[in-house]
Amino acid sequence: NKGKYMHYMQKEIHEQPESLTTTMRLIRGGACKSKTVLLRGLKDHLKTIRRSRRIVFVGCGTSYNAALASRPIVEELSGVPVTMEVASDLVDRQGPIYREDTAVFVSQSGETADTLQALDYALENGALCVGITNTVGSALARKTHCGVHIKAGCEIGVASTKASNWHFAYTSQIVVMAMLALAVGGDMISNETRREAIIDGLLDLPSKVKAVLKLDEEMKDLAELLISEQSLLVFGRGYNYATALEGALKVKEVALMHSEGILAGEMKHGPQPSNCFSCLSYLFHKHLFCCSKQQSVIQQLQARKGRLIVMCTKGDSASVSVGGSCRVIEVPHVEDCLQPVLNVIPLQLLAYHLTVLRGHNVAQTRNLAKSVTTQ
Numbered sequence: 001n002k003g004k005y006m007h008y009m010q011k012e013i014h015e016q017p018e019s020l021t022t023t024m025r026l027i028r029g030g031a032c033k034s035k036t037v038l039l040r041g042l043k044d045h046l047k048t049i050r051r052s053r054r055i056v057f058v059g060c061g062t063s064y065n066a067a068l069a070s071r072p073i074v075e076e077l078s079g080v081p082v083t084m085e086v087a088s089d090l091v092d093r094q095g096p097i098y099r100e101d102t103a104v105f106v107s108q109s110g111e112t113a114d115t116l117q118a119l120d121y122a123l124e125n126g127a128l129c130v131g132i133t134n135t136v137g138s139a140l141a142r143k144t145h146c147g148v149h150i151k152a153g154c155e156i157g158v159a160s161t162k163a164s165n166w167h168f169a170y171t172s173q174i175v176v177m178a179m180l181a182l183a184v185g186g187d188m189i190s191n192e193t194r195r196e197a198i199i200d201g202l203l204d205l206p207s208k209v210k211a212v213l214k215l216d217e218e219m220k221d222l223a224e225l226l227i228s229e230q231s232l233l234v235f236g237r238g239y240n241y242a243t244a245l246e247g248a249l250k251v252k253e254v255a256l257m258h259s260e261g262i263l264a265g266e267m268k269h270g271p272q273p274s275n276c277f278s279c280l281s282y283l284f285h286k287h288l289f290c291c292s293k294q295q296s297v298i299q300q301l302q303a304r305k306g307r308l309i310v311m312c313t314k315g316d317s318a319s320v321s322v323g324g325s326c327r328v329i330e331v332p333h334v335e336d337c338l339q340p341v342l343n344v345i346p347l348q349l350l351a352y353h354l355t356v357l358r359g360h361n362v363a364q365t366r367n368l369a370k371s372v373t374t375q
């Protein structure tokens with residue numbers, strides 16, 4: 001039932017405070033009291049994960065992007081190096097996977113053929129295989145040695161926002177992987193302050209997501225402005241490189257507009273934003289925000305003809321010299337590793353409104369299936 005919403009995608013974007021609360025139950029109760037995270041499905045394997053030579057994140061599409069957003073915090077808290085693999089590419093290359101590795105498979109559906117093939121490959125090579133999926137009883141959940149269920153509820157829209165499918169999946173997957181980082185990081189004294197700040201940040205997320213959802217009308221206005229543009233480049237760095245990739249993926253797959261997520265640090269190495277009509281730049285992370293490199297990317301974008309839209313955390317816009325013509329979207333501030341959860345939401349809203357305004361079918365997106373079970 002779509003209730004007051006026109007489309008399931010819209011409803012699911014707006015239901016993220018609830019889906020995140022459900023995901024967060026994993027850290028409520030006893031676990032929350034001591035500011036620790038209890039992931040029952042992993043507890044017998046945590047020591048092995050901590051002793052791994054490396055953690056390899058494997059996924060496709062949105063699930064890959066969510067893993068990429070979580071990579072820095074897993075590295076920071078666990079001290080274990082994390083590498084990223086697109087599932088199909090790992091299989092194509094028969095890339096090295098060792099017995100000493102922990103391979104973490106991220107898949108909303110748990111049935112994506114490429115991810116399952118990569119899982120078979122990692123199992124053959126003797127790695128500890130961990131699954132992060134929303135689907136209890138899925139092939140991924142059955143075949144991995146251990147794992148975590150996202151528990152974010154059922155999603156009907158085709159492009160992932162929440163957690164049973166791709167919309168909600170992205171935000172809930174990041175939450176689960178932050179929890180994974182906390183669990184693997186354990187109770188090291190040196191991480192105590194950081195750990196507590198992340199747990200507080202996690203518990204605050206649903207209310208902050210609600211606040212971001214209030215940007216709906218603003219994102220609709222922006223979609224009206226961008227409706228006939230041919231291209232949208234999304235720049236991000238640090239934690240928000242994944243946001244740039246995921247935002248661009250949403251715009252491409254639902255609004256059928258060319259869009260690319262670009263690592264802001266690569267700006268000088270090829271991308272030509274002057275050929276594009278619109279550029280979105282991300283500045284969320286506090287110390288990235290202050291970083292002169294990020295400021296110089298903005299200046300370079302401004303110097304070209306593209307329309308520049310800057311997203312930053314509340315109160316920070318005053319200190320960015322973006323110029324009068326630049327549109328600024330402000331989102332609430334949260335602990336850096338959780339900022340991608342908030343930052344992707346305006347882009348989900350933008351993709352949704354662009355789709356509607358461009359007259360595309362939100363419910364039945366061209367060439368888009370709920371889960372990709374073929375290779």
Ligand code: M6R
Binds near residue numbers: 112115
């Ligand atoms: O079910 P999975 O998470 O394994 O699906 C992976 C991708 O096929 C999926 O995320 C895809 O990129 C969606 N179109 C994203 O909206």
